[in-house]
Structure formats: C-alpha cells, structure tokens
Amino acid sequence: MNALRKALLLASTHCLMTSASLAQQSYKDIAPILINNCTGCHHNGGIAFSLGNYSAVVANNVSVKYDLLSNKMPPWPADPNYKHYVHERVISMADKNAIINWINNGMQAGDTSLAPPLPNYGAYQLNGTPDLIINVPKFTSTATTADHYYCLNVPAGILQDRYIRAFEFVPGNAALIHHAVITIDTLGTAVNDLSGGCYNFQGQINIGDFAPGMGPTVLPGVSPAKFGFKLKAGSKFSFQIHVPENTAGEQDSSQLRIYFYPVGTTGIRDIYFQTVLQNWNFTVPANGTRVVTQQYPSGAAGLPINISLYGAFPHSHKTCTSILNYAFKGTDTIPLINIPSWDFHWQGQYVFKSMVKVPSTYRLFAKHFFDNTVNNPNTPDPNQTVFVGTSTTNEMLFDSYLYTYYQTGDESINIDSLLSNDPLLVSTKVPTLTHAESPLQVFPNPCSGLFQVASEQAKLSIKVYNTFGQLVNTSNEKQVDLSNAPNGIYFIVVYNSEQTYLGSARLIKE
Numbered sequence: 001m002n003a004l005r006k007a008l009l010l011a012s013t014h015c016l017m018t019s020a021s022l023a024q025q026s027y028k029d030i031a032p033i034l035i036n037n038c039t040g041c042h043h044n045g046g047i048a049f050s051l052g053n054y055s056a057v058v059a060n061n062v063s064v065k066y067d068l069l070s071n072k073m074p075p076w077p078a079d080p081n082y083k084h085y086v087h088e089r090v091i092s093m094a095d096k097n098a099i100i101n102w103i104n105n106g107m108q109a110g111d112t113s114l115a116p117p118l119p120n121y122g123a124y125q126l127n128g129t130p131d132l133i134i135n136v137p138k139f140t141s142t143a144t145t146a147d148h149y150y151c152l153n154v155p156a157g158i159l160q161d162r163y164i165r166a167f168e169f170v171p172g173n174a175a176l177i178h179h180a181v182i183t184i185d186t187l188g189t190a191v192n193d194l195s196g197g198c199y200n201f202q203g204q205i206n207i208g209d210f211a212p213g214m215g216p217t218v219l220p221g222v223s224p225a226k227f228g229f230k231l232k233a234g235s236k237f238s239f240q241i242h243v244p245e246n247t248a249g250e251q252d253s254s255q256l257r258i259y260f261y262p263v264g265t266t267g268i269r270d271i272y273f274q275t276v277l278q279n280w281n282f283t284v285p286a287n288g289t290r291v292v293t294q295q296y297p298s299g300a301a302g303l304p305i306n307i308s309l310y311g312a313f314p315h316s317h318k319t320c321t322s323i324l325n326y327a328f329k330g331t332d333t334i335p336l337i338n339i340p341s342w343d344f345h346w347q348g349q350y351v352f353k354s355m356v357k358v359p360s361t362y363r364l365f366a367k368h369f370f371d372n373t374v375n376n377p378n379t380p381d382p383n384q385t386v387f388v389g390t391s392t393t394n395e396m397l398f399d400s401y402l403y404t405y406y407q408t409g410d411e412s413i414n415i416d417s418l419l420s421n422d423p424l425l426v427s428t429k430v431p432t433l434t435h436a437e438s439p440l441q442v443f444p445n446p447c448s449g450l451f452q453v454a455s456e457q458a459k460l461s462i463k464v465y466n467t468f469g470q471l472v473n474t475s476n477e478k479q480v481d482l483s484n485a486p487n488g489i490y491f492i493v494v495y496n497s498e499q500t501y502l503g504s505a506r507l508i509k510e
C-alpha cells in the first residue's frame, strides 16, 4: 500500500470512528454524567426515585429530557451569573447535551455492565461518628386540612460548654418533614407543644434549617476559618417541625447528628445564624402582584461594624416568584443572592465560596416579588388576598444569614477549597470494583508528585484515596498531581469506558 492511500484510509477510518462513536454513545457513557449530577438524590433510598440504572433512566426518559431542557433539574434556583456558592448543582452544557442526544438517538444500552458502579450511598451524608446524636421524640401528624407546626425539645445532656462544628438533620419520614428549624434553648426551659400551632421558635439561638434537598451544615475547622456554634451546658435542642396538610396519622422520628470541636480547642470564632431581613407588614391582593422590600439596619447610618457573611438562607412561600438580596451604600452594591424563579420546594443554605465582607455603614437589602395571579401555578388561590403568616398559604419575607465579626483577610479565605477537603465531607465511599482483575500500571512509582497511568483509553477519570479512604484528588487526564499531598501510600482508582482499575503507588517527595 502506498503512503498516500494508507494516509487516506487512516483518515477515513478515523472519521468513521469519530462519527460512529458520537452516534453510538451508550449507557456506559451517560452513567458517569448521571452519577456526577443526579444520583446523589436519585438512588434507591435517596430523596427521589432512582436514576441509577439503565432501565430506570429509560423509564423516565421523557421527563429527564424535559427537566434538563427546562433547567428544572438538577435543582439550583440561585442565578450562577450573579454569585457563586459552594457545591453548586449546575450541570455543564456538554453533559446536558450528551444526555439529551443519547435519549434522542434511541437510548443505546450497549454493554450496561461497563457503566461505572454507583457510589455506595450511605444513610448519612457526613463521614465518621457523630459526638452526639439527638433523637427527636416520635410524633404523629394531626394535620388534616391545614399545615401543622410542632415544637419538640431534647436536652443536649452535655456537662460543659461545647462548640458545634457540623450537624446533619436526618428526617425519619422524608415525605412528612416539610421543613424544620433547629434552635438552641440556652435556658433549658422550653416545653413540647404538639398542638399543631407552635408558630414561634422556642430556642433563643437559631443554628439552621432543614428542608428537603438541603445538605448538612459543616463549618471549616481550620484557622482562621475555625467557626463554631456555641452550645452551653444545660441547653436543650428545640425543633420546630412543619408538616403539610393531609398527613394525619403519619409518624416521624428524626435525628440530629452533631460533631463538636474537641474540648479545649482554642481560636474558635463564633458564627451566628440570624434572620436579619424580615417584613411582616404586607398583603398581596387577589389577582395581583406586589414587590416587597426590606433593609437592615433600618437607619441610614448602616451597620455599626464590619461583618463577614458566610452563607445565605432566603425564604418565602408559594406566592413569591423571585428573591434578590444585596448589600449597598449609596449606589455601590455587593451582590449576595439572586433567585429568579423562587420555588418553595427548593430551599437551601447557600454558602459563599469566599466570605463576603459587608463594611460598616453598608446596609443589607432584600426584594421579593409576589405573584398572586394565574401566571403563578404555585400560589394557593389567586382569588384570595394573601396575608403574612407562618402557614404555607400565607406569605413571608424572611431572609437569614450566617455571619461572623469581620477579621482582616476574611474575604480571601477559600471556604470552597476548605470544605472540598474537609474529612467530614470528602467521599470515603470507595466504589465497589466490579472489574478489578487487571492490575493498574502507575508510573513512575514511587513518584515525587505527578503520577501517570497507562491506558489506551482517551476518556478516563481518576480518583485517588489515602489509606484512610479519604478522597485526595481527582483527574480526567492520564495523570494526577499529588504534590500537595503528604508522603505515603495512595490508592488510585481509574474508570475508563471499559473497566475500573485499582492500583497503588507510593509518594516520596524530596
């Protein structure tokens, strides 16, 4: 064969292969995208139906495509062009198109056993063993025609003051728990109220909220971001639990799992959760709309001191359709959060990637838009005036912040990277290896920083775990950099479109 023919032939096979591989994306190519963007919630035992295997995805293909095209899933109501947060659930355009094209092309199964295994989802999102588990007493919903609020209290049972670094609220009956507010009653005098009308929080210190889809609260434990919620000896945990109408007879027993700083830890900075922006003085007319604003502090002098905002938790009910928060002084504004399509079902605590300094003399500002017309399918009844109140059919403007007193340099602390490497959060759930028969070639080995893996495959992904099972680094190339990791033995898991390989390697830095 002469050189030219050979080149032409190679070129044409190359073209053929490219177009063929595009058209023939099969389930094994789509599964990793679903694992990265969807199965955290959509798995058996998760908060939504499973999208964890081929037939489940096929069964839901029409709504999967619809929700991707309409940006309904993955749920992330905050506008990423306005402000970025830690753990944003935003799917890339390329990944979105890959799923949609695969559906449009007839959902090729291929060899489904080549798809990467689902991570081993546990019952809890935080690693390790909590220092304190608070079991919320079991109760039975009595909510028939209206939503009910129950207040339940449990003594913390600690003998000395402690600082909370992290907590996770785990509902016993996820379908029943609409929303829970977690407060600390430092006086220890709160009593249970199961009347269904316990509208006021009983604790004096709010540490956070739980709503479906909300992750646990983890504060970085590293100076100068060593933050904590103070829990005084003798306190009670006080839960205000909101259950929807038509749930009478259903039961729940939830759990609060708490991780403390060790006794004697020094340098902890107090962090506070406070609903600074509230407005209880408006109505939304029947078949009408209304813009409601609020600012804090109300006086023109603004904040008396500099503060550092750590996270935002904006809140309204079902007549609300958008929320905007910023800090301002004169015409200067500091963006905080923009939710262009507010959805009562997707509430969340938004943690800033780096803390936001709000200087003294600035004010915080909230604007909520309420649409009580047929244009808003979620408003309870467009023909009724909406009043402020705590029931789901009432409205509220209730925007909270996690904040601390400003210290020089706060705005440059990288909260995102601290949390990405936090041992409570990094994935210790090493997936089960289904095809580990071939040993993985890692070179050089030992190595001083950059490991290469031998693979014929163009598309692969690498995860590196330390001997404690903590995820240390990931990569989508044939190499992974461990120059920031301490010397030691590492396990290297490589997924390519064919197989999952496990190898180990020793890191020795000079």
Ligand code: HEC
Pocket: 034, 037, 038, 039, 040, 041, 042, 047, 048, 049, 060, 063, 064, 065, 067, 068, 073, 074, 075, 089, 091, 213
């Ligand atoms: C943070 C959790 C979470 C993530 C991440 C997530 N979903 Fe969902 N999804 C839900 C919940 C909760 C529901 C409502 C479930 C129900 O009604 O049973 C839902 C509903 C759906 C529905 C049903 C749609 C409907 O209108 O009823 C589809 C389809 C869907 N999700 C697809 C996806 C896809 C595709 C992804 C990834 C690109 C994804 N979801 C990511 C939590 C999530």
